[in-house]
Amino acid sequence: MxxxxxxxxxxxxxxxxxxxxLAFEGREANAQAAEPPAGTKAAGLDxxxxxxxxxxxxxxxxxxxxxxxxxxxxxxxxxxxxxxxKNPAGTNDDYAKKVKAEFGDTMPAQAALGDxxxxxxxxxxxxxxxxLTVKKLRGATPExxxxxxxxxxxxxxxxxxxxxxxxxxxxxGLTGLGGxxxxxxxxxxxxxxxNAFNRNGGExxxxxxxxxxxxxxxxxxxxxxxxxxxEVIALTAYLGDVSKxxxxxxxxxxxxxxxIVGAIALLIxxxxxxxxxxxxxxxxxxxxxK
Amino acid sequence: MNVRAQVSMVFHLDKxxxxxxxxxxxxxxxxxxKGTEYMWFNNVETKPGTGYPTQxxxxxxxxxxxxxxxxxxxxxxxxxxxxITNIFHNPHLPTMDDYYEPWTYKYEDLFxxxxxxxxxxxxxxxxxxxxxxxxxxxxxxxxxLGGSNIYAANDPNLKDVSEEQRQQLQAxxxxxxxxxxxxxxxxxxxxCVASCPSGALYKRGEDGIVLINQKRxxxxxxxxxxxPYKKTYYNWSTGKSEKCLLCYPRLETGQAPACFHSCVGxxxxxxxxxxxxxxxxxxxxxxxxxxxxxxRDLILDPNDPNVIAAARKAGMPEQVIEFAQRSPVxxxxxxxxxxxxxxIEYRTLPMLYYVPPxxxxxxxxxxxxxxxxxxxxxxxxxxxxxxxxxxYLASLFSVGDEAKIRYVLRKLVAxxxxxxxxxxxxxxxxxxxxALKLADTTEAEVExxxxxxxxxxxxxxxxxxxxxxxxxxxxxxxxxDHKREVGFGFTASPKRGx
Numbered sequence: 001m002x003x004x005x006x007x008x009x010x011x012x013x014x015x016x017x018x019x020x021x022l023a024f025e026g027r028e029a030n031a032q033a034a035e036p037p038a039g040t041k042a043a044g045l046d047x048x049x050x051x052x053x054x055x056x057x058x059x060x061x062x063x064x065x066x067x068x069x070x071x072x073x074x075x076x077x078x079x080x081x082x083x084x085x086k087n088p089a090g091t092n093d094d095y096a097k098k099v100k101a102e103f104g105d106t107m108p109a110q111a112a113l114g115d116x117x118x119x120x121x122x123x124x125x126x127x128x129x130x131x132l133t134v135k136k137l138r139g140a141t142p143e144x145x146x147x148x149x150x151x152x153x154x155x156x157x158x159x160x161x162x163x164x165x166x167x168x169x170x171x172x173g174l175t176g177l178g179g180x181x182x183x184x185x186x187x188x189x190x191x192x193x194x195n196a197f198n199r200n201g202g203e204x205x206x207x208x209x210x211x212x213x214x215x216x217x218x219x220x221x222x223x224x225x226x227x228x229x230x231e232v233i234a235l236t237a238y239l240g241d242v243s244k245x246x247x248x249x250x251x252x253x254x255x256x257x258x259x260i261v262g263a264i265a266l267l268i269x270x271x272x273x274x275x276x277x278x279x280x281x282x283x284x285x286x287x288x289x290k
Numbered sequence: 291m292n293v294r295a296q297v298s299m300v301f302h303l304d305k306x307x308x309x310x311x312x313x314x315x316x317x318x319x320x321x322x323x324k325g326t327e328y329m330w331f332n333n334v335e336t337k338p339g340t341g342y343p344t345q346x347x348x349x350x351x352x353x354x355x356x357x358x359x360x361x362x363x364x365x366x367x368x369x370x371x372x373x374i375t376n377i378f379h380n381p382h383l384p385t386m387d388d389y390y391e392p393w394t395y396k397y398e399d400l401f402x403x404x405x406x407x408x409x410x411x412x413x414x415x416x417x418x419x420x421x422x423x424x425x426x427x428x429x430x431x432x433x434x435l436g437g438s439n440i441y442a443a444n445d446p447n448l449k450d451v452s453e454e455q456r457q458q459l460q461a462x463x464x465x466x467x468x469x470x471x472x473x474x475x476x477x478x479x480x481x482c483v484a485s486c487p488s489g490a491l492y493k494r495g496e497d498g499i500v501l502i503n504q505k506r507x508x509x510x511x512x513x514x515x516x517x518p519y520k521k522t523y524y525n526w527s528t529g530k531s532e533k534c535l536l537c538y539p540r541l542e543t544g545q546a547p548a549c550f551h552s553c554v555g556x557x558x559x560x561x562x563x564x565x566x567x568x569x570x571x572x573x574x575x576x577x578x579x580x581x582x583x584x585x586r587d588l589i590l591d592p593n594d595p596n597v598i599a600a601a602r603k604a605g606m607p608e609q610v611i612e613f614a615q616r617s618p619v620x621x622x623x624x625x626x627x628x629x630x631x632x633x634i635e636y637r638t639l640p641m642l643y644y645v646p647p648x649x650x651x652x653x654x655x656x657x658x659x660x661x662x663x664x665x666x667x668x669x670x671x672x673x674x675x676x677x678x679x680x681x682y683l684a685s686l687f688s689v690g691d692e693a694k695i696r697y698v699l700r701k702l703v704a705x706x707x708x709x710x711x712x713x714x715x716x717x718x719x720x721x722x723x724x725a726l727k728l729a730d731t732t733e734a735e736v737e738x739x740x741x742x743x744x745x746x747x748x749x750x751x752x753x754x755x756x757x758x759x760x761x762x763x764x765x766x767x768x769x770x771d772h773k774r775e776v777g778f779g780f781t782a783s784p785k786r787g788x
Contacts, residue, residue, distance in 0.1 A: 277381030278515075281351055281388050282344035282427060285444055 044124025045131050047117050051110060054208040058129035064205040065103055072126040085118050086111040108214060137207060137229060140237035148238025151231055153179075162225035165235070168217075171242055183217070197236075197243035206236045292567040293590060293601040295610050295755070296478065296498035296641050297536060297560065298619045299550075300629045301471055302743065303647040304702065305557040308433065308469035310334050312549035312558075316473075319537070319548050325527025327392035327417040330429050331534035332549040335470040338445040338459065338682065339432030343388040346520040347446040347633065353382045354518030355481050355636030358575050363637065367515040368485050377487060382515040383524075390427045392417040418526075442467075447685035455679045466677035468647045470686075471557070473549060474521040474534035475632070475640030476500050478565065478588070479574045482533070485516035490531075496610075497562075497757060498641065499536045504784040507531055518636035529786035542759050546752040556746070561617030561753040562610065563624075563641065564590040564597060574637045578689045581634045588639070589624050592617070613755035618742055619643065626731075626739055628698045630687035646683050646695055648702050649676040670706050673699040697730070701739070704729035708736045 055064035058071075075081045076095055084091045088107040110118065124130070150156040153174065154164030170179030197206055210232045213219050227235070316332040335341040349355055353367040367382045395412035403410035416423040432441045439460065448456055458464050476493075480500050483491040490506035491513055493499070502513070502522070507530040513522040514531060522533040537547035545551065550558040565588045573584040590597040592614035601611050614620065622629035622643060629643035673696070674680065680692045688694035704725045711722035726736060742750065760769040 274381050276353075278351060278353070278383060280385055281348070282340075283387055285340070285344060286426075286440055 042124050042127065042130045043120040044117075044122075047113060047121055048124055048129070048132065050212055051113065051214075052121070052125075053132075054212045054214050055107075055205065058125065058132055061204075062103075063208055065107060066099065068125050069128065078122060078126075081122055082115075082118055085109075085121070137233055140203075140233055140240070144234040144237035145241045146238075147230075148234035148236070148241075151235055152238060158225070158231060159228050160225040162222050162227060197239045203236055203240060206239060207232050210235055291590075291597070291600045293564055293597060293604050293606065294498065294567045295496065295606060295614060296563045296565055297476065297541065297755075298498075298563040298617075298623070298641040298643070299473075299476075300559040300619050300622045300643045300645065302557045302559070302645040303468060303470065304645060305555040305743075306334070306469040306471060306647075307555045308334055308336065309554050310430065311552050311554050312471060313429075315548040315552035316534075320535070321532075323525075323527075325525040326523070326532065328386065328389045328429075329523040329525075329532065331521070331523075331532075332471065332473045333429055334433070335472060336430065336433040336467050337470045337686070338442045338448060338467065338678070340441045340444055340446075341432070341470075341472075342390070342429045343384045343520050344427070344441075345444065345446055346384075346518075349518055349636065352384065352515070352518070352520065354516055354520065355638055356479070356574065357637070361575070363479075363571070363574055365481055365485055365516050367481075368512050373485075373487055373510075373512065377510060380511050380515050383511055384514070384520065386418070387427075389523075390429055390431070391423060391425075393423055393425055396422075445682075447682050450685055450690060451679050451681045455681070459677070459679075464677050466649060468649055468678065470644075471549075472519065472521070472632075473642065474500060474536070475519060475638070475642040476534075476536060478567075478570050478585075478639035478641060479637065481516040481518060481636070481638050482513035482522050485512040486510070487512055491522075494538075496762065497538075497541070497755075499538050499541075500533070501535055501538070502531055502533055504528075504530050504532075505782070507784075509786075518633065518638060519640070525784075528784040530784045538757075541754055542757045544754055544756075546748075546754065550752060556751065559618040559622065559742075559746075559751050561619040562592075562614040562755055563617065563619055564592050564601060564611075564614050566590055570639065574639055578635050579691060581637070582630060582688055582691070582694060585631060585634060585639055586624060586627070589620070591624070592620065607756070607758055607761075610755050610758075613753055616753050618746070618751060618753060621738065621742060626701070626735060628701050628739070630694065630698065632687060635689045644687055645702075646687050646698055648673060648699055649678045670703050670710075673703065700725075700729040701731050704731055705736045705739050705743070708733065709740055 052068075056066065056068050057063060059067065059069040061067055071081075075084075076093075080091075080093075080095070084096060087109050088096075089105060089109065113121070124132075147156065151158060152165040152169075152171070154166050158164065166174075166179035168180040168182040170181065197203075209215075210227055211229070212226070213222050312332045313330055313334055317330065320331055321327070321329040330342065333342050341347065343352075346352060346354075349366060355366055356363045357366050358364075368376065368380075393414045393416050396415050397412050400410050400412050413422055414425050415421065443456070443460065448459075451459075459466070476499055478498070480491070480493060483493055483500060487510050488506050488508040490503045490508070492501060492503065494501065509524065509529045509531065511524050511531060513533075514520070514524055517533075522531050524531050537545075537549075540547055540551075546558075546560060550560055569588055573581075573588050576584040592598070592601075592611060598611055602608075619629075622645065629645050631640045631643055634640065680695055681690070683695045684690050684692045704722075707717055707725045708722045711717040711719045723733075726732065731739075763769045763772045766772075
């Protein structure tokens with residue numbers, strides 16, 4: 001018995017600890033998800049990829065926005081950067097003016113991310129982007145242009161189930177009926193040069209925009225259904241190609257004409273389907289006798 | 291044999307004076323509410339004429355009633371499959387213009403008009419919109435103001451009448467008309483009941499009255515299109531359809547329906563008919579020329595012991611059988627065979643019968659002596675010379691078979707001839723008896739027809755059976771409680787929707 005007692009106590013202690021561990025396990029798991037252990041991955045990596053990488057690289061050259069390598073030494077102060085991230089349009093000191101003069105006043109406000117995430121991001125950028133690898137996408141081929149056109153019009157479906165571009169966008173001269181009108185006309189070079197390819201910083205910028213859209217609606221639509229790399233390459237190639245060709249001058253609005261013709265055809269069809277329907281008896285009778 | 295009882299009716303058109311008292315009695319009781327202004331559960335039409343709604347008899351337009359397709363009966367207007375495409379817009383509904391836009395007059399103008407050089411007038415205003423309207427038609431337009439060159443000339447029953455006879459009808463000296471009062475026929479094979487997608491219409495088991503359940507009606511209006519007699523109406527205010535209910539609350543308390551009760555000419559008879567419900571489908575599919583006889587076959591002899599036994603077996607109360615034996619309708623339809631169904635070619639087997647009218651012939655004066663028709667000596671005219679062509683009456687009452695109309699008219703003339711010989715004596719009895727033989731009748735039968743036509747008492751015209759509602763109510767609640775709980779008017783007023 002004397003020999004067994006320590007073993008029993010040990011067993012009891014282990015069992016108790018196990019119970020306590022199990023009881024807190026759920027909480028610990030949650031805590032782990034929120035704060036990854038330092039050293040494995042920088043806290044700012046994921047937010048950078050989703051929110052910054054479309055327009056910025058760290059050491060990869062400038063896209064829509066400036067290359068952020070050496071940012072720590074360039075900006076006036078950490079506080080300035082935090083304020084600028086929260087409200088770029090409202091920051092108008094000398095340095096901000098200089099940046100805007102070079103890249104335009106297009107930086108979207110990131111206040112919605114919250115101070116914690118923004119601080120993580122600043123840490124990440126100041127540290128030179130540890131763990132950030134910029135994947136170099138392959139160059140576009142002529143086949144990509146055709147695939148891109150079919151992806152745009154919906155002849156080919158997007159692999160992850162995202163809606164085809166034509167649902168909301170159109171390109172002048174693409175199809176008879178044109179595309180959706182929810183978003184602006186893209187791509188084709190028309191009166192001004194504000195076509196998608198040029199507007200989004202050329203091939204690299206457009207690719208980044210498509211891979212991780214920052215536009216208010218597109219961001220939500222494609223959040224769960226991102227485009228694949230091949231699709232991004234193809235669409236970019238297609239939009240690039242479209243931007244080189246000159247669209248036909250804005251002509252008739254075919255949508256309205258098709259609509260009127262279609263409505264007339266439908267009315268004729270309905271009349272024929274219900275050709276034996278009841279028609280006014282008394283008026284016909286009296287009218288026919290006058 | 292599946293014996294059922296049906297409250298049936300006979301209208302004796304020879305006695306109708308076209309006073310519209312029936313229509314007014316009905317209107318005051320049932321259709322003086324908002325949304326029912328245009329409805330006439332009872333209306334009196336002037337024939338030849340197009341009726342109400344205009345040309346309702348033309349089923350190539352209104353598509354009411356049944357047709358035989360293969361060996362099946364199907365509705366002309368709709369069906370289980372066809373209704374799917376038409377349920378939200380029924381393409382066969384009459385418009386308000388085909389009925390008429392109900393109106394009243396702005397009577398206060400007669401009193402409030404400022405002093406002026408002319409008489410104040412009460413302008414017509416629509417009862418639907420409240421705006422001033424130009425009255426273009428009414429429920430008895432043929433009668434009151436109608437241009438007969440339009441309305442009478444386009445009576446659908448004239449389609450089989452020769453062009454010559456049509457021309458003669460339009461000649462002023464030959465103008466002729468008779469009245470045709472109509473209510474719901476409470477058919478044995480009702481198209482309205484069959485067409486209802488909601489199952490809101492039903493034929494009461496104990497007396498065959500066809501009703502619309504105001505709680506189940508969903509305003510699909512299939513019944514309006516399907517009824518070939520256009521006797522279901524849509525109430526635009528409550529969003530429910532309504533129809534003649536044969537004043538069942540009056541019948542249940544032993545009173546005749548209001549239109550029957552108020553009839554000035556005493557043209558209306560009401561009583562039970564027993565029929566074999568198992569044969570309805572078979573009879574309704576008969577070829578058109580056999581329909582009149584077929585429907586007469588369907589009616590059972592209430593004095594036949596086999597029928598009585600079958601009726602008892604089916605649970606029919608003893609009193610109902612007794613009342614069926616005394617029914618005047620049975621005499622008119624089955625014994626005397628002088629009452630015919632209107633437009634039985636619609637195959638709904640209507641249970642309202644008409645005694646076709648003996649109409650005047652063209653009179654003339656020669657040498658200052660009045661002559662009617664061909665035979666100057668005949669006191670009663672030869673009905674083949676009457677101004678309304680026989681083909682017209684045949685189109686109304688016997689699917690174009692003139693022989694059936696002649697049979698009835700010959701009997702009606704025989705009754706007159708015999709009674710004239712008996713009471714006045716200016717016709718030799720031998721001639722009268724010859725007329726009886728020709729008319730396939732006997733002295734006894736003629737006497738019966740005469741008594742039921744000319745001298746019937748209230749109780750002989752309306753043989754209203756005890757309805758035994760308490761037995762039907764018993765299935766749901768204590769009849770005594772029910773009696774205390776129901777009052778006048780709606781217990782729950784009909785509302786749109788569910």
